[in-house]
Amino acid sequence: MSALISPKRLAVAALVALVLPAAACGTDKSASGTTSTPSPTATGSGTAAAPQDCPTAPVDVVVSVDQWGDIVSQLGGKCARVKTILASSSVDPHDYEPAPADAASFAGAKLVVINGADYDHWAADLARTSAPSAPVISAADVTKTPDGANPHLWYSPTAVGAVADAVTAELSKLAPQAAGYFGTERSDFATALQPYDSLIDKIKAGASGKSYAATEGIFDYQAQALGLVDKTPEGYQKASANESDPSPADIEAFRNALANHQIDVLIYNTQTEGSIPQQIRSAAEQANVPVVDVTETVPPGVTSFVTWQDDQLTALAKALGVTV
Numbered sequence: 001m002s003a004l005i006s007p008k009r010l011a012v013a014a015l016v017a018l019v020l021p022a023a024a025c026g027t028d029k030s031a032s033g034t035t036s037t038p039s040p041t042a043t044g045s046g047t048a049a050a051p052q053d054c055p056t057a058p059v060d061v062v063v064s065v066d067q068w069g070d071i072v073s074q075l076g077g078k079c080a081r082v083k084t085i086l087a088s089s090s091v092d093p094h095d096y097e098p099a100p101a102d103a104a105s106f107a108g109a110k111l112v113v114i115n116g117a118d119y120d121h122w123a124a125d126l127a128r129t130s131a132p133s134a135p136v137i138s139a140a141d142v143t144k145t146p147d148g149a150n151p152h153l154w155y156s157p158t159a160v161g162a163v164a165d166a167v168t169a170e171l172s173k174l175a176p177q178a179a180g181y182f183g184t185e186r187s188d189f190a191t192a193l194q195p196y197d198s199l200i201d202k203i204k205a206g207a208s209g210k211s212y213a214a215t216e217g218i219f220d221y222q223a224q225a226l227g228l229v230d231k232t233p234e235g236y237q238k239a240s241a242n243e244s245d246p247s248p249a250d251i252e253a254f255r256n257a258l259a260n261h262q263i264d265v266l267i268y269n270t271q272t273e274g275s276i277p278q279q280i281r282s283a284a285e286q287a288n289v290p291v292v293d294v295t296e297t298v299p300p301g302v303t304s305f306v307t308w309q310d311d312q313l314t315a316l317a318k319a320l321g322v323t324v
């Protein structure tokens, strides 16, 4: 949902992209947004601590957005060269207009991974024109999520598992000699997800049936998986989903629900600006309703999907009084 991202923020993001392409080092991610995993080390490095080497040539993979990029990198390991097109949180994936360099990034891709559900339509288009023979894995296709549905599928634990399985299967088809390697990477990813799975189980056990409301619907799949009840006032929710501003009455309904403690926790997307989400946040704070920050894309300084999700889930558990 980008409804509440102000034009000002988009203008600033565009300006930053214009001004800073040569100054993209440091702790921030590349201003152009593209990152690559390090090239696989040459064979025969032979150190005891080195993970398994790739038994064949690595597969070139392009991923549209960084919410899926780290997952694919982990699954591919040394047997994939993963290029993530949008890896900068200053860019709104919903409204992204691809640059000519993005088309070049797709050329030569042997596998393309996108979110789908009209979230990153530009990537589906570029895959068709610039990597026409590459199979495309779409999280929306894998989970049978139609266009127009909530596209924030990386917040669905089921979608994460299903996409991981699809990626592993496709990589194994593309590089059959590395099928065993990819199988090991898939198990390692499942192991890496254990703290995430365990947080979800604990929150579900301790807080299922509690209520939440959200300034934007990005976290809704996860909230459903946790058994939380969505009490976001309907008018506000509809306006947000339709990319329009909620009416003063919708905002008032939200404030009242918070003030009357009909909502146990407010989920707040920190990557939107604008006065309306801030007003809602203030209303929650005044009513002592805990606020949990979430982000649409991987925040700067966080490099792993699991760390990103675990931090948010831990904060949510605390807000809901669940010991983890």
Ligand SMILES: [Zn+2]
Residues within 6 Å of the ligand: 001, 002, 094, 152, 218, 296
């Ligand atoms: Zn969104």
